[in-house]
Amino acid sequence: MNAKNKTANSARYFDQAAETMPREALAALQFERLRQTLRNAYDHVALHRERMDAVGIKPEDVRTSGDLQHIPFTFKADLRDHYPFGMFARPVSGLARIHASSGTTGKATVVGYTGADINNWAGLMARSLQAAGARPGDMVHNAYGYGLFTGGLGAHYGAERLGATVIPVSGGGTERQIGLIMDLKPRVLCATPSYTLAMAEVAEKMGIDLRTSSLQVGVFGAEPWSAAMRSEIEERLAIKALDIYGLSEIMGPGVACECTAQAGLHGWEDHFLFEVLCPETQQPVPEGNAGELVITTLTKEALPMLRYRTRDITRVTTAPCECGRTHLRILRITGRSDDMLIIRGVNVYPSQIEAVLVGRPMIAPHYQLVVERNGSLDQVTIEVETHIGVSSESHPLIAREVAHYIKSIVGISTQVVIKLPGEIPRSQGKAVRVRDLRPKE
Numbered sequence: 001m002n003a004k005n006k007t008a009n010s011a012r013y014f015d016q017a018a019e020t021m022p023r024e025a026l027a028a029l030q031f032e033r034l035r036q037t038l039r040n041a042y043d044h045v046a047l048h049r050e051r052m053d054a055v056g057i058k059p060e061d062v063r064t065s066g067d068l069q070h071i072p073f074t075f076k077a078d079l080r081d082h083y084p085f086g087m088f089a090r091p092v093s094g095l096a097r098i099h100a101s102s103g104t105t106g107k108a109t110v111v112g113y114t115g116a117d118i119n120n121w122a123g124l125m126a127r128s129l130q131a132a133g134a135r136p137g138d139m140v141h142n143a144y145g146y147g148l149f150t151g152g153l154g155a156h157y158g159a160e161r162l163g164a165t166v167i168p169v170s171g172g173g174t175e176r177q178i179g180l181i182m183d184l185k186p187r188v189l190c191a192t193p194s195y196t197l198a199m200a201e202v203a204e205k206m207g208i209d210l211r212t213s214s215l216q217v218g219v220f221g222a223e224p225w226s227a228a229m230r231s232e233i234e235e236r237l238a239i240k241a242l243d244i245y246g247l248s249e250i251m252g253p254g255v256a257c258e259c260t261a262q263a264g265l266h267g268w269e270d271h272f273l274f275e276v277l278c279p280e281t282q283q284p285v286p287e288g289n290a291g292e293l294v295i296t297t298l299t300k301e302a303l304p305m306l307r308y309r310t311r312d313i314t315r316v317t318t319a320p321c322e323c324g325r326t327h328l329r330i331l332r333i334t335g336r337s338d339d340m341l342i343i344r345g346v347n348v349y350p351s352q353i354e355a356v357l358v359g360r361p362m363i364a365p366h367y368q369l370v371v372e373r374n375g376s377l378d379q380v381t382i383e384v385e386t387h388i389g390v391s392s393e394s395h396p397l398i399a400r401e402v403a404h405y406i407k408s409i410v411g412i413s414t415q416v417v418i419k420l421p422g423e424i425p426r427s428q429g430k431a432v433r434v435r436d437l438r439p440k441e
């Protein structure tokens with residue numbers, strides 16, 4: 001048997017009873033846990049109590065799932081306004097751990113976990129990794145950043161809980177990472193999709209073909225990535241690439257993860273309540289339609305979140321999945337509403353542009369979008385890089401072709417600037433895809 005085809009073990013589920021629970025039982029469990037969460041939030045977090053009092057709702061008033069819509073929303077700004085610990089439902093002295101998100105737009109947000117929260121998180125991450133194809137006994141190369149970012153420690157505890165052996169490499173030091181992959185022979189890679197491509201590129205320069213490595217499964221997330229990017233990664237590393245989602249305010253990685261059917265990310269509904277709302281009207285969109293993902297935590301002790309507005313745009317389905325898991329599926333995160341560009345009246349996410357660029361002949365899967373204001377209009381320049389060996393004589397043709405495909409598929413006119421191999425900055429964690437040069441309002 002070819003090493004790439006073998007599976008370490010055929011077990012499918014980490015927690016079969018929870019993962020395959022009939023949807024009616026899941027709904028009943030959610031409701032019971034929602035009431036506990038509301039109680040916890042109301043009794044211990046002033047902001048939640050004040051907001052609920054303002055609309056005249058007490059935890060015990062929530063009697064049916066329809067009552068959920070009366071509970072006030074929570075926003076990232078609330079965490080910033082109550083920095084650092086103002087939204088915690090437990091004294092800081094009793095917490096097991098603190099994480100923080102980087103806060104590119106202002107102050108960082110700080111999140112906290114009790115021992116029970118860490119325990120649940122490890123379980124959900126283990127469940128996610130197993131759904132993605134990892135197995136007890138596997139070696140997991142963890143290139144998510146360790147530290148305040150939830151990626152590194154989140155994947156680390158999950159892999160340990162699964163019964164895997166973790167290589168805690170963190171991000172960066174790419175040549176050393178490639179060496180470790182070749183020497184230690186991990187089966188599973190955890191990293192951002194953009195850093196994975198940066199690793200593939202460095203490996204090529206080192207004369208190493210990652211297709212021949214021991215890696216079989218990649219669990220990639222922390223940033224939007226397109227189907228085209230998935231194909232590129234699967235092709236360049238000869239692995240199966242799975243999507244994992246999460247956010248620090250809700251927990252960290254492992255809020256949702258793809259199973260090997262690669263048909264959407266199972267959102268773990270025994271621990272989270274998912275809604276998809278129209279961002280303007282705040283009303284639920286019909287199942288399958290795009291809207292903002294709004295999440296309520298159901299088991300978090302230290303930082304219960306009520307109807308958290310993630311700003312992430314997606315669609316969900318509750319249709320049965322071939323893997324047997326009953327939990328709904330999030331159909332890929334298109335992007336954040338904050339990252340949406342409005343170009344001459346057309347709404348565009350960077351990931352839509354990525355879907356057109358990646359895999360096109362002669363260009364590398366590294367790009368940046370530069371957004372500028374020209375009078376009252378927004379203008380986008382797409383910087384794309386050619387593959388090594390592409391002659392500069394073909395640059396004008398490549399630029400014309402890319403502009404043509406973006407226009408016909410995404411519907412916007414763009415300038416395309418061709419860069420030489422290596423000129424676009426490479427990521428070591430979350431990629432920066434957009435350089436927004438518009439004046440701040």
Ligand code: DLL
Binds near residue numbers: 220243
């Ligand atoms: O990125 C947690 C994480 C770590 C998830 C490792 C997956 C893997 P934050 O730094 O708080 O947490 O950023 C959360 O990243 O609201 C999304 O906008 C984006 N994001 C995370 N996963 C995905 C994904 C971690 N699979 C923010 N697809 C979220 C698209 C994602 N966007």
